[in-house]
Amino acid sequence: MPGLLSRDVHLPERTLASHYDVIVIGGGGHGLATAYYLAKDHGVRNVAVLERSYIGSGGTGRNTTVLRANYKTPETIKFYKASFDLYRTLSAELDYHTLRSERGLLWMAHSEAQANSQRERALQNQVYDVDTVYLNAAEVHEVCPQLDMSCGGRRPIWGAAYHLPGGIIRHDAVVWGYATAASRLGVQVHQGVPVTGMVMEKGRCTGVRTPSGVISAGAVVSAVGGYVTQITDMVGLKIPIITHPLQAFVTQSYQPVLDRVVASADLHIYVSQSARGEMLVGAEIDPYTSYSTRSTFTFAASTAARAIDLFPFMAKLRLLRQWTGICDMTPDYSPLLGPTPIDGFYLSTGWGTWGFKAIPIGGKAMAELVATKRVPEIIAPLGLDRFALDRCVSERASAGTH
Amino acid sequence: MTLKLTCPNCGPRYTTEFWFGGEPVPRATPAAPGVDALRADFERVWLRTNVAGVQSERWFHHAGCRRWLVTERDTRTNVFHGHG
Incomplete structure (x- = not known):
């Protein structure tokens, strides 16, 4: 099995053709997975993925690698569970070691209201066969003895929804795995190729413009993340997306002490320990819209303080x-x-702070949609029409520690 | 780096003193007959320009003068261009 140890991650160099059956804009996880499943499931192999930078340079390479399915609406619990199940067998599917590790994920409650909400989460998950149980404070201490159960004396832990299969994976390996597997099936992955315009004919999108010229396509899929509205502006489509920064940090390597993933919506943070021993801390989005990827001291200072409330030993790191x-x-x-x-x-967008865990199912469903022209049932509730029909799929309490 | 914004009443302050109010939005008006009210609400409430460039936006100085201000900021660099 190739992978991180053999470092066999190069992609074949190919010249850009003037036509593809499908062009996917964006070489992140969703774009590469869409191309992979188009070739694998539907035999559509004349596919190009156009990435303006290097593959995985956006959200897929910057997220905090948590895999879980503990959502709260029927539509999304089913959706993320399907993704989680595909992740379970992804290393074998792609013949690429992804370092997936099931850790057990604690979603903590620091108040009676939060405790009720986490009990509800556990029950809803169980309805859809997602393995989540509610733990009281004593049980939380048992599965994660490193936690300060008083949280610095400020927010005592009442209990937690414990999502047993929740865990982490190597995000770069997911990118490289999909890219190399798709390439083996004939998909062309072009890095350093920005899309500068779209070709429209009689209201139909028939290709893209690049610095190397126009490339025509039977279908164009935008799998662009934070910059998506620049693409939709090119085709004259308005979508309800705003772009916010999201920050994270890792500490120096520490001995392996934390084998859980711990999230707290009250503290707006989550913590895990990477395979390299780094303590990884993520949080909610920055409060203002921005395309800047500069990090802020405010974030580091306030997030570190809250992480130390949870895990006092981190003060030494x-x-x-x-x-x-x-x-x-x-x-x-x-x-x-x-x-x-x-x-x-x-469109495959709106992946916000919750997209990485959805890469396999997002790619598989988009491939089915493009190949068959029918909307797969699993993504039917997630379409663009839902907002104007007042049928939002509200997941703010599950999509992150907001 | 932490962003600094010049409040017209209080002077330069860190943006942690403010709430971000986003792009200015027109006030709601009753839907005209024959107009899809849900569609009109959707467009007013959720559609934004989301520009990668200079954006007009509102901030509320909750830890200072407690007044709204409108300013301009380049969303690519976070450099503020205007005052409230």
Whole structure:
């Protein structure tokens, strides 16, 4: 099995053709997975993925690698569970080691109201066969003895929804795995190729413009993240997306002490320990819209203080690296994917702070949509029409620690 | 780096003293007959320009003068261009 140890991750160099059956804009996880499943499930192999930078340079390479399915609406619990199940067998599927690790994920409650909400989460998950149980404070202490149960004396832990299979994975390996597997099936992955315009004929999208010229296509899929509205502006489509930064940091490596993923909506943070021993801390989005990936001291200082409330031993650690990604945020914190009013133009966006865990199912469903022209049932509630029909899929309480 | 914004009443302050109010939105008006009211609400409430460039936006100085201000900021660099 190739992978991180053999470093066999190069992609074959190919020249850009003048036509493809499908062009996917954006070489992140969703774009690469869409191309992979088009080739694998539907035999559509004349596919190009156009990435303006390097693959995985956006949200897929900047997220905090948590895999879980503990959502709260029927539509999304089913959706993320399907993704989680695909992730379970992804290493074998792609013949690429993804370092997936099931850790057990605690979603903590620091008040009676939160405790009731987490009990409800556990019950809803169980209805859809997602393995989540409610733990009281004593049980939380048992599964994660490193926690300060008083949370610095300020927010005592009441209990938690414990999502047993929740865990982490190597995000770069997901990118490289999909890219190399798609390439083996004939998909062309072009890095350093920006899309500068779209070709429209009689209201139909028939290709894209690049610095190397026009490339025609039977269908164009935008799998662009934070910059998606620049693409939709090119086709004259308005979508309810605003772009917010999201920051995270890791500490220096520490001995392996934390084998859970711990999230707290009251503290607006979550913490895990990477395979390299770094303590990884993520949080909610920055409060203002921006395309800047510069990190802020405010974030590092306030987030570190809250992490130390949870895990006092982290006070001894030093911050090693801090970074920022930009997120395509929808009003209801659920993804936006499906066909658009523009013939030949498909959208996979609105992945906000919750997209990484949805890469396999997002790619598989988009591939089915593009290949068959029918909207798969699993993404039917997540279309662009839902907002104007007042059928939002509200997931703010599950999509992150907001 | 932490962003600094010049409040017309209080002077330069960190943006942690403010709430971000986003792009200015027109006030709601009753839907005209024959107009899809849900569609009109959707467009007013959720559609934004989301520009990668200079954006007009509102901030509320909750830890200072407690007044709204409108300013301009380049969303690519976070450099503020205007005062309230």
